[in-house]
Amino acid sequence: SYELTQPPSVSVSPGQTASITCSGDKLGDKYACWYQQKPGQSPVLVIYQDNKRPSGIPGRFSGSNSGNTATLTISGTQAMDEADYYCQAWDSSIGVFGTGTKVTVL
């Protein structure tokens, strides 16, 4: 079955840039999405179709996807961005979530 691997944790200082990677076989041939989840809350879509932002998502969130790696970048990270982040892709209509990355804003 298809798998997506993320680093367990990323630490970033306020105002700096956080990059979260998501690795999967030929992931660049698929569309990647990214979800943010804060404790006790439902997930929120922050990036879809590799690099598109849904309405209401700040411009500091951006995405890319090429080769075997998709990347979520948070520029000018704010304290409110501290959360778990999950990448996600589809493999023949079967959903696959990444292992998740906890972003800590120090």
Next chain:
Amino acid sequence: QVRLVESGGGVVQPGRSLRLSCAASGFTFSSYAMHWVRQAPGKGLEWVAVIWYDGSDKYYADSVKGRFTISRDNSKNTLYLQMNSLRAEDTAVYYCARGDGSSGYWYLVLWGQGSLVTVSS
């Protein structure tokens, strides 16, 4: 107001069954594929199942295939997840989510608040 509201969760013994419901409002339910996603306590997200907008096609995660059935009633704007032969490892918060975009390339913009299912004797 555009929203999804899950119900039907609770405590159930191993081997028993439970049916979750997800009531949709504020949008044309019959135009969207719908998904179930779950999250075990302290763990990551796990996709469970999808049903096409008209119910014509369904796909399942290997972990639930043959035990869980996704269905929908477009006349009632409601999505269901019938869970049979429940196991301890099915304990999780179950979310329903709307699938936007093209079939097989969805993105999940709208999520419910989740319904906790606990499988324990």
